[in-house]
Amino acid sequence: MTTALRIAYLPLTDSAVLAVAREKGFAEEEGITLDLVRTTSWATLRDRLAFGQVQAAHMLAPLAIAVTLGLSQQPAPLSAPYKLNVNGNMLVMAKEFAQALDPDVAARLDDPLGTAHDFAAAIGLWKRKPVIGVVHRFSSHSLMSRYWLASAGVDPDRDVLLRVVPPSLTVEAMRAGEIDGFIAGEPWGSAAVDAGLAEAVAIGERIWQRGVEKVLAFRTPWLEENPHVVDGLIRALARAAAWCDEPANHEALAHLLSQPHFVDQPADLIQRALSGRITARADMPSLDMPDFMLFSREATPFPWRSQALWLYSQMVRWKMVEHTPENAAKAGAVFRPDIFRRALAESNVPIPGASMKVEGAVATPLAVGSKRGELTLGPDRFFDGRVFDPERIEDFLASF
Amino acid sequence: MRIVIIDDSGLRATVLEEGLREAGYDDIHIVPPRGGFVARLERMAPDVVLMDLGSPSRDTLEEMLSVSRALARPIAMFVDQSDESMIGAAIDAGVSAYVVDGLRKERVKPVLELAVRRFNAFARLQTELDEARTALSDRKIIDRAKSILMSQRGLSEPDAYTLLRSSAMNQGKKIVDVAQALITASDLLGGGL
Numbered sequence: 001m002t003t004a005l006r007i008a009y010l011p012l013t014d015s016a017v018l019a020v021a022r023e024k025g026f027a028e029e030e031g032i033t034l035d036l037v038r039t040t041s042w043a044t045l046r047d048r049l050a051f052g053q054v055q056a057a058h059m060l061a062p063l064a065i066a067v068t069l070g071l072s073q074q075p076a077p078l079s080a081p082y083k084l085n086v087n088g089n090m091l092v093m094a095k096e097f098a099q100a101l102d103p104d105v106a107a108r109l110d111d112p113l114g115t116a117h118d119f120a121a122a123i124g125l126w127k128r129k130p131v132i133g134v135v136h137r138f139s140s141h142s143l144m145s146r147y148w149l150a151s152a153g154v155d156p157d158r159d160v161l162l163r164v165v166p167p168s169l170t171v172e173a174m175r176a177g178e179i180d181g182f183i184a185g186e187p188w189g190s191a192a193v194d195a196g197l198a199e200a201v202a203i204g205e206r207i208w209q210r211g212v213e214k215v216l217a218f219r220t221p222w223l224e225e226n227p228h229v230v231d232g233l234i235r236a237l238a239r240a241a242a243w244c245d246e247p248a249n250h251e252a253l254a255h256l257l258s259q260p261h262f263v264d265q266p267a268d269l270i271q272r273a274l275s276g277r278i279t280a281r282a283d284m285p286s287l288d289m290p291d292f293m294l295f296s297r298e299a300t301p302f303p304w305r306s307q308a309l310w311l312y313s314q315m316v317r318w319k320m321v322e323h324t325p326e327n328a329a330k331a332g333a334v335f336r337p338d339i340f341r342r343a344l345a346e347s348n349v350p351i352p353g354a355s356m357k358v359e360g361a362v363a364t365p366l367a368v369g370s371k372r373g374e375l376t377l378g379p380d381r382f383f384d385g386r387v388f389d390p391e392r393i394e395d396f397l398a399s400f
Numbered sequence: 401m402r403i404v405i406i407d408d409s410g411l412r413a414t415v416l417e418e419g420l421r422e423a424g425y426d427d428i429h430i431v432p433p434r435g436g437f438v439a440r441l442e443r444m445a446p447d448v449v450l451m452d453l454g455s456p457s458r459d460t461l462e463e464m465l466s467v468s469r470a471l472a473r474p475i476a477m478f479v480d481q482s483d484e485s486m487i488g489a490a491i492d493a494g495v496s497a498y499v500v501d502g503l504r505k506e507r508v509k510p511v512l513e514l515a516v517r518r519f520n521a522f523a524r525l526q527t528e529l530d531e532a533r534t535a536l537s538d539r540k541i542i543d544r545a546k547s548i549l550m551s552q553r554g555l556s557e558p559d560a561y562t563l564l565r566s567s568a569m570n571q572g573k574k575i576v577d578v579a580q581a582l583i584t585a586s587d588l589l590g591g592g593l
Contacts, residue, residue: 043458047496051487073462136459137466164463166456178435 001031003229007216008037008045009058011263012167013186013273014085014214016253017295018058019262021233021240029239030232038261041166042136043073049217050074055226056233058084059217062311065331066138069321079223080215080308081339082234083301084241087211088273088293089141089204090189091148093130093181094174098199100125105199105280106287112206112383116152119201123159126180133165133173133182140204140213141183143314148207150400151384157318174198185213186273186293187265193279194269200280205291208360210300210380212307215335223339234343241296250274291378298365298378299352303335306356306390313393317400328393350375359388401503402427403511404446406437408455416450416518423514433457438464448508449498450515453491465498486512493519538576545579548586 005027009015015036021027022034037054039045046067049057051074064078100122101115102108108115123130134142146156156162165173167184174182174197181198182188192198204211216237223230243249254271257263263270272278276292294300312331316323337355344351350370360382367376382388388396403425407413413430420428429444431437433455441449442464451458486509490497493516499508542564549560564582568575 040454040456041458043462044453044496047453047491051484051491053488053491073465137463164460166459168456176435 002028002033003031003232004033004035005056005229005233006035006037006054007056007058008039008048008054010039010042010045010167012058012188012214013257013263013270014088014293015058015262016244016257016274017084017237017241018216019256020243020253021236023256024240024243026236026240026243027233030236032229032232032236040168042139046072047074049078049219050076052219052222055222055229056216056218058214060136060139061212061215061308062138062140062143062315063136064215064217065308065311065315065334066320068334069327069330071315071321072138077220078217078334079220079336079339080217080303080334081223081230081336081343082216082237083212083303084214084216084237084295086213086294086300087205087209087291088186088213089144089183089211090186090200090278091132091145091181091183091202092189092192092198093132093201094198095196097122097126097130097180098201101201105284109200109203109206109280109287112148112202113151115202116148116154119149120152120154120159123154129159129161130180131161131163131178133170133179133184134162135167135170135184136164137320138315140211140311141185143311143318144204144207144211145183145202146318147314148202148383171195171197187263187269190269190272190279191265193282196282199282200278203278203289203292205289205293207383208380209291209382210294210298210378212311215303223336227342230339231343234340235347238296238301238344238347238349241301244274245294245296247275294378298376299350302340302352303337304352304355304357304359305332305335305337306359306388308332308335309356309390309393310359310388313388313396316393317397323393323397332390352377356390359390360385361387401425401448401507401511402444402446403429403448403450404441404444405430406433406441406449406451406455406457406461408433408452412452412519412522415522416515419514419518420511423510425511433460442468447500447503448511450511451496451498453494453496458496461498489516493517494523495519541576541583542579545582548582552586 007018009018018036022036027034042063045057048054064080066072067076068078101118149156163179165179165182167188170182170184170188171192173179174192244253250271253274254267257270258267273293276290277286278289278292279286309332315321321327341351353369360380362377362380365376365378405413405416417428431440495515497512545564546557546560549555549563564575564578568578
């Protein structure tokens with residue numbers, strides 16, 4: 001017997017795991033027929049999920065928290081038992097703006113702290129308040145660029161204009177001079193670099209080495225009522241994710257995603273993020289960034305509650321939500337490591353024993369306790385060396 | 401009641417606008433979601449905003465709704481959150497509505513219902529148009545395949561068509577697919593017309 005499942009997604013490189021689960025038959029093996037619903041705005045994706053037109057969605061992790069906390073137009077309790085990727089974002093700025101930064105682009109990207117200070121100085125030299133496109137208020141892009149800018153004393157609500165621009169319109173908005181730069185998921189940063197409109201200024205993975213990005217979100221009541229389907233889907237995604245991480249598959253994956261009904265952009269642009277070979281400026285050889293976008297290895301899909309709470313802490317910091325114990329509890333509970341463990345209990349996927357960790361404390365790959373097999377956690381440092389103890393959110397917030 | 405329609409498709413927006421005018425609404429504006437559309441919208445201070453659900457610019461609009469000081473009252477989507485069938489119909493039709501909070505829902509409901517009907521009618525029209533286009537191009541492909549058969553195999557036109565049709569039936573394919581395969585093969589072999 002097969003179950004039909006509808007999942008909404010945005011055409012981005014990091015929808016790869018969903019595309020592969022369908023096209024390579026991983027979902028079918030679990031008795032699931034996946035119907036992937038292409039959507040072009042986060043608002044419509046959210047509405048489709050909130051009103052039950054789809055059973056799950058490829059969602060910005062902070063948006064899942066915001067919808068649950070009632071901060072978005074359609075409040076609904078959401079649960080995210082699976083992370084579809086970590087990292088994969090790039091901040092690009094118009095060439096004229098980037099002139100005020102370190103001309104050695106590789107050095108610029110390697111030193112986010114120094115670049116943030118250069119960026120702060122460049123703001124004063126620019127003809128107007130720099131307008132930076134972000135894909136959504138409740139996106140890791142927005143929270144990460146705020147975190148980065150603030151490290152150099154830039155007030156993101158005062159010194160720059162963060163303007164919401166949907167990913168698919170970022171390049172056009174650059175061309176029309178409506179924005180001076182943007183941060184978005186791939187392939188859009190690469191597309192702007194290729195078009196000669198912009199160059200890379202910061203890379204998500206260099207700001208937070210394991211930055212939470214998209215999650216698979218369900219309405220909580222539906223998730224609770226359909227454990228077998230949810231578990232089957234998670235098993236299919238885990239196998240699809242392993243396939244996506246395999247370097248030998250990157251070319252085929254890029255071709256798959258380049259099709260009109262998926263990302264609809266050239267395969268070679270898409271492959272850059274998958275293979276971690278990033279062109280930071282059109283006239284430069286590509287840079288090796290093996291952790292640019294991850295799907296599977298080092299327990300990437302595991303939804304650490306501490307990661308949800310870090311996102312929440314930043315939403316509090318920027319006054320998007322008031323910090324109360326209830327809000328913190330609700331935000332943390334959006335991530336569902338319990339479901340992840342249940343779904344993969346019989347598999348050979350190594351699963352962390354804990355549900356929370358101190359974020360930003362792992363400097364080099366670390367072997368940790370796991371239910372099964374060897375589990376290595378990748379480095380998860382923040383560029384400014386801060387650590388986030390999820391048990392002490394108030395202290396963390398007071399440190400800014 | 402001031403109604404703003406935000407839509408990329410000029411034709412669909414016009415279809416909707418006409419319907420609204422016929423229903424007696426006369427303060428209607430169409431704004432394409434490009435460039436500084438948000439600033440324009442703020443100046444217009446609409447009571448109801450209708451927008452294509454498929455427009456990527458919905459995120460930009462919602463951001464404005466959450467930070468705008470120009471719009472005195474917050475705007476909520478859909479008329480009545482409890483009216484599931486209305487919401488379902490709107491999503492199916494591909495239209496979203498933002499309504500100034502405080503506007504009586506009896507006043508807004510007919511606007512949304514009309515928008516849903518008009519969006520559906522437009523979608524049907526579009527489908528028919530697409531089908532007509534496909535039929536036309538199918539016929540061209542079949543004609544070309546027929547003429548290849550006629551010149552290469554010395555068949556009459558009815559015989560060429562019969563051959564195409566029986567091959568399609570034997571292979572369980574559509575005639576147009578068999579015709580396309582024949583054209584491709586003929587091109588590859590250099591015998592194309």
